[in-house]
Amino acid sequence: xxxxxxxxxxxxxxxxxxxxxxxxxxxxxxxxxxxxxxxxxxxxxxxxxxxxxxxxxxxxxxxxxxxxxxx
Amino acid sequence: xxxxxxxxxxxxxxxxxxxxxxxxxxxxxxxxxxxxxxxxxxxxxxxxxxxxxxxxxxxxxxxxxxxxxxxxxxxxxxxxxxxxxxxxxxxxxxxxxxxxxxxxxxxxxxxxxxxxxxxxxxxxxxxxxxxxxxxxxxxxxxxxxxxxxxxxxxxxxxxxxxxxxxxxxxxxxxxxxxxxxxxxxxxxxxxxxxxxxxxxxxxxxxxxxxxx
Numbered sequence: 001x002x003x004x005x006x007x008x009x010x011x012x013x014x015x016x017x018x019x020x021x022x023x024x025x026x027x028x029x030x031x032x033x034x035x036x037x038x039x040x041x042x043x044x045x046x047x048x049x050x051x052x053x054x055x056x057x058x059x060x061x062x063x064x065x066x067x068x069x070x071x
Numbered sequence: 072x073x074x075x076x077x078x079x080x081x082x083x084x085x086x087x088x089x090x091x092x093x094x095x096x097x098x099x100x101x102x103x104x105x106x107x108x109x110x111x112x113x114x115x116x117x118x119x120x121x122x123x124x125x126x127x128x129x130x131x132x133x134x135x136x137x138x139x140x141x142x143x144x145x146x147x148x149x150x151x152x153x154x155x156x157x158x159x160x161x162x163x164x165x166x167x168x169x170x171x172x173x174x175x176x177x178x179x180x181x182x183x184x185x186x187x188x189x190x191x192x193x194x195x196x197x198x199x200x201x202x203x204x205x206x207x208x209x210x211x212x213x214x215x216x217x218x219x220x221x222x223x224x225x226x227x228x229x230x231x232x233x234x235x236x237x238x239x240x241x242x243x244x245x246x247x248x249x250x251x252x253x254x255x256x257x258x259x260x261x262x263x264x265x266x267x268x269x270x271x272x273x274x275x276x277x278x279x280x281x282x283x
Protein backbone atom coordinates (compact mmCIF):
# COMPACT_ATOMS: atom_id res chain seq x y z
CA UNK A 1 0.00 0.00 0.00
CA UNK A 2 1.21 3.49 -0.80
CA UNK A 3 0.52 4.87 2.66
CA UNK A 4 3.25 3.95 5.15
CA UNK A 5 2.52 4.05 8.89
CA UNK A 6 5.60 5.21 10.80
CA UNK A 7 4.14 4.62 14.23
CA UNK A 8 7.07 2.42 15.28
CA UNK A 9 9.53 5.24 14.57
CA UNK A 10 7.50 7.75 16.61
CA UNK A 11 7.10 5.27 19.46
CA UNK A 12 10.87 4.72 19.52
CA UNK A 13 11.51 8.48 19.48
CA UNK A 14 9.17 8.99 22.41
CA UNK A 15 10.52 5.84 24.12
CA UNK A 16 6.99 4.57 24.57
CA UNK A 17 5.66 1.01 24.37
CA UNK A 18 2.79 -0.05 22.14
CA UNK A 19 0.76 -1.24 25.11
CA UNK A 20 1.10 2.13 26.81
CA UNK A 21 0.01 3.99 23.67
CA UNK A 22 -2.94 1.64 23.14
CA UNK A 23 -4.11 2.25 26.70
CA UNK A 24 -3.76 6.02 26.42
CA UNK A 25 -5.63 6.38 23.11
CA UNK A 26 -8.27 3.81 24.11
CA UNK A 27 -7.86 1.09 21.47
CA UNK A 28 -6.88 -2.54 21.84
CA UNK A 29 -3.31 -3.71 21.35
CA UNK A 30 -4.54 -5.93 18.50
CA UNK A 31 -5.98 -2.91 16.67
CA UNK A 32 -2.80 -0.92 17.23
CA UNK A 33 -0.87 -3.85 15.79
CA UNK A 34 -3.14 -3.81 12.70
CA UNK A 35 -2.36 -0.11 12.31
CA UNK A 36 1.39 -0.59 12.78
CA UNK A 37 1.64 -3.44 10.30
CA UNK A 38 -0.18 -1.45 7.61
CA UNK A 39 -3.12 -3.84 7.39
CA UNK A 40 -5.65 -1.16 8.36
CA UNK A 41 -8.00 0.03 5.62
CA UNK A 42 -8.85 3.33 7.27
CA UNK A 43 -8.06 5.41 10.33
CA UNK A 44 -10.61 7.51 12.19
CA UNK A 45 -9.82 11.19 12.72
CA UNK A 46 -10.50 10.67 16.43
CA UNK A 47 -7.86 7.91 16.59
CA UNK A 48 -5.37 10.01 14.63
CA UNK A 49 -6.05 12.99 16.89
CA UNK A 50 -5.53 10.86 20.00
CA UNK A 51 -2.25 9.43 18.67
CA UNK A 52 -0.96 12.90 17.75
CA UNK A 53 -1.94 14.20 21.19
CA UNK A 54 -0.24 11.37 23.09
CA UNK A 55 2.91 11.31 20.94
CA UNK A 56 2.96 15.11 20.60
CA UNK A 57 3.44 15.02 16.83
CA UNK A 58 1.74 15.88 13.52
CA UNK A 59 -0.23 13.39 11.33
CA UNK A 60 2.55 13.70 8.76
CA UNK A 61 5.01 12.29 11.30
CA UNK A 62 2.96 9.09 11.49
CA UNK A 63 1.66 8.73 7.92
CA UNK A 64 3.77 8.93 4.82
CA UNK A 65 2.92 8.57 1.15
CA UNK A 66 5.24 6.62 -1.13
CA UNK A 67 4.50 5.89 -4.77
CA UNK A 68 3.96 2.16 -5.29
CA UNK A 69 6.38 2.15 -8.23
CA UNK A 70 9.20 3.33 -5.99
CA UNK A 71 8.66 0.52 -3.49
CA UNK B 72 -30.32 -13.42 22.08
CA UNK B 73 -31.23 -16.54 24.05
CA UNK B 74 -34.51 -16.90 22.13
CA UNK B 75 -32.66 -16.47 18.84
CA UNK B 76 -30.21 -19.22 19.80
CA UNK B 77 -33.08 -21.53 20.77
CA UNK B 78 -34.71 -20.96 17.36
CA UNK B 79 -31.43 -21.72 15.60
CA UNK B 80 -30.98 -24.90 17.66
CA UNK B 81 -34.53 -26.04 16.75
CA UNK B 82 -33.71 -25.39 13.07
CA UNK B 83 -30.49 -27.41 13.44
CA UNK B 84 -32.42 -30.36 14.92
CA UNK B 85 -35.02 -30.29 12.11
CA UNK B 86 -32.38 -29.99 9.40
CA UNK B 87 -30.33 -32.82 10.90
CA UNK B 88 -33.41 -35.07 10.88
CA UNK B 89 -34.26 -33.98 7.32
CA UNK B 90 -30.72 -34.76 6.17
CA UNK B 91 -30.82 -38.18 7.81
CA UNK B 92 -34.21 -39.03 6.26
CA UNK B 93 -33.05 -37.89 2.83
CA UNK B 94 -29.85 -39.95 3.02
CA UNK B 95 -31.94 -43.02 3.94
CA UNK B 96 -34.28 -42.22 1.02
CA UNK B 97 -31.36 -41.91 -1.38
CA UNK B 98 -29.88 -45.22 -0.24
CA UNK B 99 -33.28 -46.91 -0.63
CA UNK B 100 -33.81 -45.49 -4.12
CA UNK B 101 -30.38 -46.74 -5.17
CA UNK B 102 -30.92 -50.13 -3.55
CA UNK B 103 -34.34 -50.76 -5.07
CA UNK B 104 -33.29 -49.25 -8.39
CA UNK B 105 -30.21 -51.43 -8.77
CA UNK B 106 -30.94 -54.66 -6.93
CA UNK B 107 -34.69 -55.08 -7.31
CA UNK B 108 -36.17 -57.37 -9.96
CA UNK B 109 -35.61 -55.69 -13.32
CA UNK B 110 -38.94 -56.94 -14.58
CA UNK B 111 -40.67 -54.50 -12.34
CA UNK B 112 -42.13 -51.32 -13.69
CA UNK B 113 -41.10 -47.80 -12.99
CA UNK B 114 -44.00 -45.50 -12.46
CA UNK B 115 -44.21 -42.04 -13.89
CA UNK B 116 -46.98 -39.75 -12.85
CA UNK B 117 -48.45 -37.60 -15.53
CA UNK B 118 -50.20 -34.61 -14.14
CA UNK B 119 -53.36 -33.46 -15.81
CA UNK B 120 -51.59 -30.12 -16.08
CA UNK B 121 -49.50 -31.70 -18.84
CA UNK B 122 -52.65 -31.78 -20.91
CA UNK B 123 -53.93 -28.29 -21.27
CA UNK B 124 -57.41 -29.29 -22.27
CA UNK B 125 -58.16 -32.45 -20.32
CA UNK B 126 -61.09 -32.18 -17.99
CA UNK B 127 -61.48 -34.21 -14.82
CA UNK B 128 -64.02 -36.56 -16.34
CA UNK B 129 -62.08 -37.08 -19.58
CA UNK B 130 -59.82 -40.01 -20.25
CA UNK B 131 -56.65 -40.79 -22.13
CA UNK B 132 -56.31 -43.73 -24.47
CA UNK B 133 -53.21 -45.40 -25.81
CA UNK B 134 -52.57 -44.52 -29.47
CA UNK B 135 -53.40 -47.49 -31.69
CA UNK B 136 -49.90 -47.68 -33.24
CA UNK B 137 -48.32 -48.01 -29.78
CA UNK B 138 -50.83 -50.45 -28.37
CA UNK B 139 -48.48 -53.39 -28.85
CA UNK B 140 -45.19 -51.71 -27.97
CA UNK B 141 -46.31 -50.65 -24.52
CA UNK B 142 -48.49 -53.57 -23.79
CA UNK B 143 -46.97 -53.81 -20.35
CA UNK B 144 -47.68 -50.19 -19.56
CA UNK B 145 -50.39 -49.64 -17.11
CA UNK B 146 -52.61 -46.60 -17.29
CA UNK B 147 -54.54 -45.70 -14.22
CA UNK B 148 -56.76 -42.73 -13.84
CA UNK B 149 -56.41 -41.28 -10.39
CA UNK B 150 -58.29 -38.29 -9.07
CA UNK B 151 -55.78 -35.72 -10.28
CA UNK B 152 -53.07 -37.53 -12.16
CA UNK B 153 -52.53 -40.41 -14.52
CA UNK B 154 -50.06 -42.99 -13.34
CA UNK B 155 -48.22 -44.65 -16.19
CA UNK B 156 -45.93 -47.55 -15.50
CA UNK B 157 -43.16 -48.27 -17.97
CA UNK B 158 -40.95 -51.29 -18.00
CA UNK B 159 -37.16 -51.33 -18.02
CA UNK B 160 -36.63 -49.03 -21.01
CA UNK B 161 -36.55 -45.82 -19.06
CA UNK B 162 -35.16 -47.40 -15.91
CA UNK B 163 -31.59 -46.08 -16.08
CA UNK B 164 -32.64 -42.61 -17.12
CA UNK B 165 -35.15 -42.28 -14.30
CA UNK B 166 -32.70 -43.78 -11.81
CA UNK B 167 -29.96 -41.32 -12.83
CA UNK B 168 -32.32 -38.36 -12.63
CA UNK B 169 -33.65 -39.48 -9.25
CA UNK B 170 -30.15 -40.05 -7.84
CA UNK B 171 -28.96 -36.65 -9.07
CA UNK B 172 -32.01 -34.85 -7.70
CA UNK B 173 -31.88 -36.61 -4.32
CA UNK B 174 -28.09 -36.29 -4.06
CA UNK B 175 -28.19 -32.56 -4.69
CA UNK B 176 -31.14 -32.22 -2.30
CA UNK B 177 -29.13 -33.94 0.44
CA UNK B 178 -26.17 -31.66 -0.32
CA UNK B 179 -28.50 -28.64 -0.22
CA UNK B 180 -29.84 -29.62 3.22
CA UNK B 181 -26.26 -30.30 4.41
CA UNK B 182 -25.09 -26.87 3.22
CA UNK B 183 -28.11 -25.20 4.82
CA UNK B 184 -27.35 -27.02 8.07
CA UNK B 185 -23.73 -25.79 8.04
CA UNK B 186 -24.98 -22.28 7.27
CA UNK B 187 -27.46 -22.30 10.17
CA UNK B 188 -24.84 -23.79 12.51
CA UNK B 189 -22.47 -20.93 11.70
CA UNK B 190 -25.11 -18.48 12.96
CA UNK B 191 -24.45 -19.78 16.49
CA UNK B 192 -20.81 -18.74 16.40
CA UNK B 193 -18.95 -15.58 15.48
CA UNK B 194 -18.20 -16.37 11.88
CA UNK B 195 -21.61 -15.78 10.30
CA UNK B 196 -20.32 -13.18 7.85
CA UNK B 197 -17.52 -15.26 6.37
CA UNK B 198 -16.27 -16.28 2.95
CA UNK B 199 -17.44 -19.87 3.64
CA UNK B 200 -21.01 -18.69 4.17
CA UNK B 201 -20.99 -16.59 1.00
CA UNK B 202 -19.88 -19.70 -0.91
CA UNK B 203 -22.54 -21.80 0.87
CA UNK B 204 -25.38 -19.43 -0.01
CA UNK B 205 -24.12 -19.20 -3.60
CA UNK B 206 -23.93 -23.00 -3.82
CA UNK B 207 -27.50 -23.31 -2.48
CA UNK B 208 -28.67 -20.89 -5.17
CA UNK B 209 -26.98 -22.91 -7.91
CA UNK B 210 -28.41 -26.19 -6.54
CA UNK B 211 -31.94 -24.73 -6.49
CA UNK B 212 -31.56 -23.52 -10.08
CA UNK B 213 -30.20 -26.94 -11.08
CA UNK B 214 -33.05 -28.79 -9.36
CA UNK B 215 -35.55 -26.46 -11.03
CA UNK B 216 -34.00 -27.16 -14.43
CA UNK B 217 -34.09 -30.95 -13.82
CA UNK B 218 -37.73 -30.66 -12.76
CA UNK B 219 -38.51 -28.67 -15.89
CA UNK B 220 -36.72 -31.18 -18.13
CA UNK B 221 -38.48 -34.12 -16.46
CA UNK B 222 -41.83 -32.41 -16.96
CA UNK B 223 -41.04 -31.79 -20.62
CA UNK B 224 -39.93 -35.40 -21.02
CA UNK B 225 -43.07 -36.75 -19.34
CA UNK B 226 -45.22 -34.46 -21.50
CA UNK B 227 -43.37 -35.78 -24.56
CA UNK B 228 -43.95 -39.40 -23.52
CA UNK B 229 -47.57 -38.71 -22.73
CA UNK B 230 -48.06 -36.96 -26.04
CA UNK B 231 -46.30 -39.71 -27.94
CA UNK B 232 -48.11 -42.71 -26.51
CA UNK B 233 -51.47 -41.39 -25.45
CA UNK B 234 -54.18 -39.29 -26.94
CA UNK B 235 -57.38 -37.80 -25.69
CA UNK B 236 -60.35 -40.08 -25.65
CA UNK B 237 -62.25 -38.84 -28.70
CA UNK B 238 -65.54 -39.84 -27.18
CA UNK B 239 -64.98 -37.47 -24.28
CA UNK B 240 -66.04 -33.86 -24.64
CA UNK B 241 -63.32 -31.35 -25.43
CA UNK B 242 -63.16 -27.89 -24.02
CA UNK B 243 -60.50 -25.25 -24.22
CA UNK B 244 -59.16 -24.19 -20.89
CA UNK B 245 -57.13 -21.02 -20.58
CA UNK B 246 -55.15 -20.64 -17.43
CA UNK B 247 -52.86 -17.82 -16.41
CA UNK B 248 -50.61 -18.42 -13.46
CA UNK B 249 -47.13 -16.90 -13.60
CA UNK B 250 -46.31 -18.89 -10.47
CA UNK B 251 -42.95 -17.17 -10.09
CA UNK B 252 -42.44 -17.74 -6.38
CA UNK B 253 -43.17 -21.45 -6.34
CA UNK B 254 -40.70 -22.10 -9.14
CA UNK B 255 -37.41 -23.47 -7.84
CA UNK B 256 -35.44 -21.66 -10.55
CA UNK B 257 -36.71 -18.26 -9.44
CA UNK B 258 -36.11 -19.07 -5.78
CA UNK B 259 -32.55 -20.07 -6.78
CA UNK B 260 -32.07 -16.73 -8.55
CA UNK B 261 -33.31 -14.89 -5.45
CA UNK B 262 -30.88 -16.93 -3.30
CA UNK B 263 -28.04 -15.93 -5.66
CA UNK B 264 -28.95 -12.27 -5.13
CA UNK B 265 -28.95 -12.90 -1.36
CA UNK B 266 -25.46 -14.44 -1.75
CA UNK B 267 -24.33 -11.27 -3.52
CA UNK B 268 -25.78 -9.18 -0.68
CA UNK B 269 -23.99 -11.44 1.79
CA UNK B 270 -20.72 -10.89 -0.07
CA UNK B 271 -21.26 -7.12 0.16
CA UNK B 272 -22.04 -7.47 3.89
CA UNK B 273 -18.79 -9.38 4.37
CA UNK B 274 -16.81 -6.57 2.69
CA UNK B 275 -18.55 -3.97 4.89
CA UNK B 276 -17.74 -6.02 7.98
CA UNK B 277 -14.07 -6.29 6.96
CA UNK B 278 -13.96 -2.52 6.32
CA UNK B 279 -15.45 -1.87 9.74
CA UNK B 280 -13.04 -4.25 11.46
CA UNK B 281 -10.01 -2.74 9.71
CA UNK B 282 -10.96 0.83 10.47
CA UNK B 283 -8.96 1.82 13.54
